[in-house]
Amino acid sequence: MNPSLSVFTHWNDESNQSEIFSDPVISNCEKILRFLAPEFLHSLELSIYLVNDSLMAEINEERRGKPATTDVLSFPLYSEHPPIPVQILGEVVISMETCKKQAMEIGHGLVDEFYRLLVHGILHNFGYDHETNEEDALLMRKMEDECLDLVFAT
Incomplete structure (x- = not known):
């Protein structure tokens, strides 16, 4: 926990999402x-972009060579050992169209799904990875749960 951290969040909603x-x-x-x-x-600095499926597919193809939409993309810039104590964490891009579809499929609210994707993207920017092995996947899931508890704490 770093309570004295200055956080700069850049917000860009290209999805025309009103919720x-x-x-x-x-x-x-x-x-x-x-x-x-x-x-x-x-x-620490983070950029968040909300986009539609069409723009997400463009970004996914341009940045990862995959010409399809997806729910969330992360583009980390984080270093565990930066030369100065100021860090740009990276970018999180969320397709709000896919977010809405997944929320309906899973049966929970749009806000719940949005934060699940946001936390997932943030964790990837910090270097967490669920695709390397089961142990890493379990750790990332644990961290997702802890972060979501912070968001939804009453």
């Missing part, structure tokens, strides 16, 4: 990033 609002997301990002960031960091 997800920037102020609570930015506030919740601060909680999540302060929880995850190491103590030595003084400042």
Whole structure:
């Protein structure tokens, strides 16, 4: 936990999504990033982009060579040993169309699914990976649950 961390969150909604609002997301990002960031960091920056499936497919093809939409993409810039205590964490891109579809399929609300994707993307930017092995997948899932508890704590 890094309570003194300065957090800068850039918000860009290209999806014309009216159900997800920037102020609570930015506030919740601060909680999540302060929880995850190491103590030595003084400042951390994150960019969040909400897009539609068409733009997500373009980004996915351009950045990963995969010409299809997906729910969330992460583009990490994080270093575990930065030369200065200021860090750009990276970008999280969320397709709101896919987010809505998945929320309906899973049977929970759009806000729940949005934060699940956001936390997943943030964790990838910190270097967590669920695709390498079962142990890493379990650790990432545990961290997702802990971060979501911060967001939805009453």
